[in-house]
Amino acid sequence: MTEEQVGNAHTASALTRELMLRDSLRAAGVGWWQVDLREDRMNWSDTLLAIFGVDESAVTGSYAQYRSFVHPEDGARVARADPVCRPTADGDQGGELEYRIVRPDGGIRHVRERGEVRRDRNGSAVSAAGILYDVTEQRLAQLELARSTRALQMIRRCNTAVLRAQSESVLLEEVCRIAVDIGGYRMASVHFASDDPQRSLVLAGHAGHEAGYFSEVAISWSPERPEGNGPAGRAMRSGLAVEVTDVDTDPRYAPWAAAARKRGYRSVISLPLRSHEHNLGIFGLYSAEARGLAPAEIELLHELAEDLAFGIVGLRLKAERQRMIDTATMISHTASSSTGSAFFEKLLQALLRSLGAQAGFISADHTDAEGWVSPICAVVDGEVLPRLRYALSGTPCEDIREGEDLVIERDVCVRYPRSSALAALGAQAYVGRGLFDSTGARIGTIFILYREPLRQRALAASMLRIFGERVVAEIVRQRDEGRVREQALLLDKAQDAIFVRTLDERVVYWNQGAQRLYGWSAAEVQDRCVLDFKVADAAAFRAASEQLRRDGEWLGELEEKCKDGSHVVVECRWTLVIGDDGAPQSILAINTNVTERKLAEARLAQSEARAAHAQKLESIGQLTGGIAHDFNNLLTVIIGNSEELSERLRDRPELATLARMVQSCGERGAELTSRLLAFARRQALEPKRIDLGEAVEGMLALIRRTLGEHIRIENFVDGGVWAVNVDPNQLGLAMLNLCINARDAMPDGGRLMIEIANVVIGEDYAGAGFDIATGEYVMIAITDTGCGIQTADLPRVFDPFFTTKAPGKGTGLG
Numbered sequence: 145m146t147e148e149q150v151g152n153a154h155t156a157s158a159l160t161r162e163l164m165l166r167d168s169l170r171a172a173g174v175g176w177w178q179v180d181l182r183e184d185r186m187n188w189s190d191t192l193l194a195i196f197g198v199d200e201s202a203v204t205g206s207y208a209q210y211r212s213f214v215h216p217e218d219g220a221r222v223a224r225a226d227p228v229c230r231p232t233a234d235g236d237q238g239g240e241l242e243y244r245i246v247r248p249d250g251g252i253r254h255v256r257e258r259g260e261v262r263r264d265r266n267g268s269a270v271s272a273a274g275i276l277y278d279v280t281e282q283r284l285a286q287l288e289l290a291r292s293t294r295a296l297q298m299i300r301r302c303n304t305a306v307l308r309a310q311s312e313s314v315l316l317e318e319v320c321r322i323a324v325d326i327g328g329y330r331m332a333s334v335h336f337a338s339d340d341p342q343r344s345l346v347l348a349g350h351a352g353h354e355a356g357y358f359s360e361v362a363i364s365w366s367p368e369r370p371e372g373n374g375p376a377g378r379a380m381r382s383g384l385a386v387e388v389t390d391v392d393t394d395p396r397y398a399p400w401a402a403a404a405r406k407r408g409y410r411s412v413i414s415l416p417l418r419s420h421e422h423n424l425g426i427f428g429l430y431s432a433e434a435r436g437l438a439p440a441e442i443e444l445l446h447e448l449a450e451d452l453a454f455g456i457v458g459l460r461l462k463a464e465r466q467r468m469i470d471t472a473t474m475i476s477h478t479a480s481s482s483t484g485s486a487f488f489e490k491l492l493q494a495l496l497r498s499l500g501a502q503a504g505f506i507s508a509d510h511t512d513a514e515g516w517v518s519p520i521c522a523v524v525d526g527e528v529l530p531r532l533r534y535a536l537s538g539t540p541c542e543d544i545r546e547g548e549d550l551v552i553e554r555d556v557c558v559r560y561p562r563s564s565a566l567a568a569l570g571a572q573a574y575v576g577r578g579l580f581d582s583t584g585a586r587i588g589t590i591f592i593l594y595r596e597p598l599r600q601r602a603l604a605a606s607m608l609r610i611f612g613e614r615v616v617a618e619i620v621r622q623r624d625e626g627r628v629r630e631q632a633l634l635l636d637k638a639q640d641a642i643f644v645r646t647l648d649e650r651v652v653y654w655n656q657g658a659q660r661l662y663g664w665s666a667a668e669v670q671d672r673c674v675l676d677f678k679v680a681d682a683a684a685f686r687a688a689s690e691q692l693r694r695d696g697e698w699l700g701e702l703e704e705k706c707k708d709g710s711h712v713v714v715e716c717r718w719t720l721v722i723g724d725d726g727a728p729q730s731i732l733a734i735n736t737n738v739t740e741r742k743l744a745e746a747r748l749a750q751s752e753a754r755a756a757h758a759q760k761l762e763s764i765g766q767l768t769g770g771i772a773h774d775f776n777n778l779l780t781v782i783i784g785n786s787e788e789l790s791e792r793l794r795d796r797p798e799l800a801t802l803a804r805m806v807q808s809c810g811e812r813g814a815e816l817t818s819r820l821l822a823f824a825r826r827q828a829l830e831p832k833r834i835d836l837g838e839a840v841e842g843m844l845a846l847i848r849r850t851l852g853e854h855i856r857i858e859n860f861v862d863g864g865v866w867a868v869n870v871d872p873n874q875l876g877l878a879m880l881n882l883c884i885n886a887r888d889a890m891p892d893g894g895r896l897m898i899e900i901a902n903v904v905i906g907e908d909y910a911g912a913g914f915d916i917a918t919g920e921y922v923m924i925a926i927t928d929t930g931c932g933i934q935t936a937d938l939p940r941v942f943d944p945f946f947t948t949k950a951p952g953k954g955t956g957l958g
Contacts, residue, residue, distance in 0.1 A: 174277045174780070179207045181228065181269050186210060195255065195278050197247035207272075215244035215252065227261045228272050242279065254283040288438050295444035296751065298327050302448050303748040306455030307741075315459065316349030319452050323429055324352040330408055330432045333358070334417070334452075336425035337365055337380055340554070340597075345376055345426060352430070353407055360403045370399055376426045379414040383423055385442050388412040390434040410434040413442070415449035419457045427452060454744065464603060465640055465736060487618055488521035489528050495611045496523060499604050501592040503569055506579075506615055507541070508588045517541075520588065520619075524569065538562030541589050544578040549605045551575050554597040566593070573598035575605060577612045581620055590615055641714070641735040644721075647728060649673050649689070661714075661737055663707030680705045688716070692731065696720045701738065713739045776817045783810040831869040836900050836922050837861040843876055847883050854893035855886075862901040868922050882926045888949065889930025899925040 175192025179185065186205050193200055196213055203209065207228065214222050222243050242256045259274025301322045309315035316334045323332035331352035335345035343366035347358050364372035365380035373396055375386040388394045389411050391404045397412070404412070409430040417424040427449045437445070492504045503524040507517050516533040523529065536542060538560055544550045552559060552574040557566050566574075575598065576591030590612045598604060641658035645651050650673050654666040662678055669677065679685045680703045692698040698718045703711055714735040723729040786807035793800040840859065848857055886896050903923045905916055933941065937948060 174275050176273070176275045177210065178271070178273045179210075179228075180271050181207065182271075184208075192276060195253065195276065196245060197249055197251065202248075213245040213247070215246050218243040228259075228269050253278055254280045288441070291438070291441050292444060294327050295441050295448065298322055299444060299448050299451060300748065300751045301326060302451050302455075303744065303751055306451060306458070307745060307748060309455060309459060312456060312459045312463075313349060315452075315455055317351060319427075320349055320351035327429070328431075329429045331357070331430040333428045333430075334425060335363060335376065335428065337423065342366065342369065343372065345380065348425070355407050357403055357407055357409075361400050374400060375412050375414040376428060379416050380423055380426055383416045383418060385416070385446055386414050387437060387442070389436040392434070404430070408432050411436075413437060413445065415445055417449055417453040417456065419453045424453055424456060451744075451747075458741070461639070485521060488615065489523065491611060491614060491618075492521050492523045493526065493528075495607065496526070496592065499592065499600075499607055500594075501575075501604075502595050503571070503593040504591070506588065506590050534565045535563075539566070540574050540576055541591065544576055544589060549575065549577050549608065550591075551598070551601055551605055553601060556593075569593055570595050572596050575601075575608055577605075577608050579612055579616045579619070581616060587616065587619055641733075641737075643669075643733050643735075645674060645731050645733065647730065649675055652730065658735075661706070661712065661735065662704070678704050678706075680711055688718070692718050692720055693728070704735075712737050713742050776814065779810050779814050779817065783807060783814065786810060830871050830873070832872060833867050833869055834872060835865070835867055836870075836924065837865050839872060839875065840879070840898060840900060840924070843879060847880065850880065851883060851887045851896065855890060856893075856895050858895060858897045860897065860899045864902070865900055866902055866920065866922050879924070879926070886926065886928035886930060889932070890928060894929035896929075897925075897927040899923075899927070901925075 173191065175195050176189045177192055178187045184206050186203075186207050186209075188196075188200070188203055188210075190200075193203070211222070211226070222241060225239065225241055227239065240256065240258045242254070245253050245255055247253065255276050256279050257274055257276040259272055261269045261272045264270050302319050305315055305318045305322065309318070320332040320334060323329050329352060331350065331354050333350035333354070334348045336348050338344040338346050343364050345363040345365055350358070362371040363374065363376050365377040366372035367377070367381065371377070375388050375397070379386040388397050391397050391401045391410060391412065397404070404410075409432070411431045411434050413429050413431075415427045415429070417427055429445070488506050492506060496502070496504050504522070505519045506521045507519045517536050518533050521528070522532060540550055540552060540556065540560060540563075554572055556571050556574045557563070560566060571593040573594035573596070574591060575594075576589060578586055579588040579590060581587050590608065592604070592608065639657055641661040642653075642655045643651055643658045644653035650671050651669045652671070654664075654669050659665050664677070675682060675685065684702055688698050688700055688702065697720065698716065701713060701715050703713055705711055715738045717734045717736075719732045720728050721730045721732050786803050789803035790800055790807060793803055840861070844857065844859060851857065883896060890896075901923050903921050905918050905921055907918060909916075934948070
């Protein structure tokens with residue numbers, strides 16, 4: 145062979161290798177580029193053009209144009225790391241970069257680049273080449289998993305805060321802080337709905353970079369007002385999450401866009417705080433990124449908002465319950481320790497403290513000849529005022545009707561401009577009630593005043609009714625000592641079970657709250673021993689009673705029975721009532737149903753377990769996915785070169801066999817890499833709509849060959865099995881791994897049953913701690929007659945790489 149022929153052969157061989165390498169890179173979705181820096185001439189591969197979303201005609205061929213696609217936020221970092229841009233070698237010839245590019249259509253992609261630079265003897269770059277591939281999907285999968293994990297962590301921390309909270313304001317600030325610190329939001333806020341004419345959403349708590357935002361903007365839930373048609377107003381009215389993915393492009397966010405941009409808010413989601421069928425307000429999350437949330441993340445944030453609403457309602461009920469307890473205790477104490485005017489003074493002071501009102505009056509229902517009223521008692525700013533008079537005409541007291549409350553939530557002075565007393569006190573809100581005796585005769589009036597608009601209308605009216613009844617009872621008692629027991633009617637308005645029992649545990653008083661909780665009426669339990677009908681744990685009850693007699697009171701929890709046979713957990717507050725002779729007389733019991741709180745604690749434990757599992761899978765996924773991508777790059781080179789060696793060594797069979805073995809091992813490694821990427825959620829599944837019965841029937845031959853003749857396989861398929869969307873390859877691999885495990889559990893032979901049937905998952909199953917949604921499914925059940933799984937190993941059966949088999953016997957990622 146001549147020298148020219150040898151040269152041509154080498155040239156042809158090099159060209160063949162280059163073409164094979166390019167084909168391998170194209171098949172792997174990897175783009176390549178080459179640049180002559182002295183002439184500023186750059187070549188782009190077809191795959192690289194596709195990744196950047198440009199046509200070949202739009203490429204000028206300059207390296208500067210190539211770098212112009214870098215995302216502005218990544219530009220400085222890429223420039224610092226790019227060896228091409230450095231005047232000297234600085235000890236390196238290239239490296240690997242990961243950054244974002246902005247395509248001409250505005251799309252953003254995440255790419256990873258590896259390049260090498262050739263330099264002259266002076267260290268100046270003369271040429272460079274590299275490869276680049278798209279890693280957007282794996283980055284988005286990582287981001288979605290991380291966001292869901294953060295949402296689960298937020299739920300866990302929120303539930304902890306709910307269970308530990310003693311104050312509503314502290315709870316709101318803590319949950320907003322959790323959203324900022326753990327969720328990564330720039331700002332979080334809670335607004336409560338107001339029924340004022342503007343239907344305002346009133347700020348109740350926030351955390352993060354608020355910077356006066358809510359002082360600058362107005363938020364409403366009225367559909368007739370422009371400020372009521374943003375995400376908060378729409379979420380409040382619909383009861384659904386409302387998302388603004390970009391404040392700059394959503395026209396309905398225009399009234400707030402400028403203020404939001406100034407503070408770095410790019411996207412917003414508003415979540416309703418739902419309590420039963422009523423929306424308390426809005427939980428708002430403001431992000432520094434313009435992005436939409438995945439449905440799974442929105443569902444988790446909905447759960448977080450519901451948990452927060454549950455905590456708010458619980459704290460309000462607890463506060464109201466405590467007010468009721470304090471009221472019952474105060475009424476009992478006042479009745480026994482005060483008489484005459486001192487009784488009314490203490491009662492009115494307690495009422496104002498419990499409701500946060502600034503002034504209160506108890507008046508007899510009679511006027512003098514000039515139309516003036518002299519109150520029985522008047523308290524302003526905590527101080528008892530000496531006897532005074534006020535004109536009844538032109539005041540709200542004139543408009544009170546029998547059996548009704550008069551509640552004026554705001555602007556009372558505007559509605560009653562003739563009342564100089566209201567103006568002098570600076571009153572904004574009024575709550576009043578007429579006092580009527582048992583015959584229906586009006587005997588007086590009780591009313592309270594606020595210097596700010598009233599927020600808790602129902603509570604104020606309810607408490608006024610309770611105190612008003614007690615005032616009536618005392619007026620009547622002072623007039624007629626024989627009617628003292630009417631005060632017991634007050635306790636029937638309490639939500640809690642309040643009853644009195646004798647020292648030998650027999651019921652002598654049983655309020656309507658006790659009837660609602662336990663189911664028995666007062667007539668059914670009168671003079672019955674509580675041990676005979678409602679005590680579930682007699683030993684615990686007797687231990688509590690012993691401590692009560694020793695300490696004078698007992699606080700704790702008991703499980704008790706109801707009339708319908710159900711059980712409830714109650715929080716008990718028992719007080720030993722002492723008579724005038726200093727000896728114990730009876731036991732006052734106030735029991736609160738805390739069964740729902742116990743369920744909330746169970747939900748917290750479940751959320752913690754889910755968050756821990758998600759964090760573990762995220763860590764494993766990041767590790768395996770990172771290794772798999774780099775390993776895949778190496779396998780591309782190995783497979784490509786082994787194919788070339790096989791072709792070139794066809795005349796040397798002994799060496800060609802070795803080359804094919806290398807190629808086979810490389811392909812097996814690529815398959816393992818594919819499985820690793822699938823586990824790490826960086827390789828998309830390829831679901832198809834298939835008939836499971838037919839698919840499993842087609843696998844049986846392979847399963848029988850794999851398991852051997854010593855295992856009998858039985859296949860049961862119900863009629864009318866629904867079609868499903870599933871990746872057939874992954875399904876086959878999963879079933880084969882299960883069958884292999886079954887075979888290993890039956891070394892001496894046995895039976896393997898495969899059953900396929902339609903199933904419907906209901907709330908009972910989905911709510912029992914299983915991570916599955918309700919709906920229609922097709923079940924594949926694989927049962928064997930082998931040795932089974934040890935109970936201690938059951939919690940770990942789905943952990944990657946976990947096995948109880950001897951070394952080398954496990955299925956790895958199976």
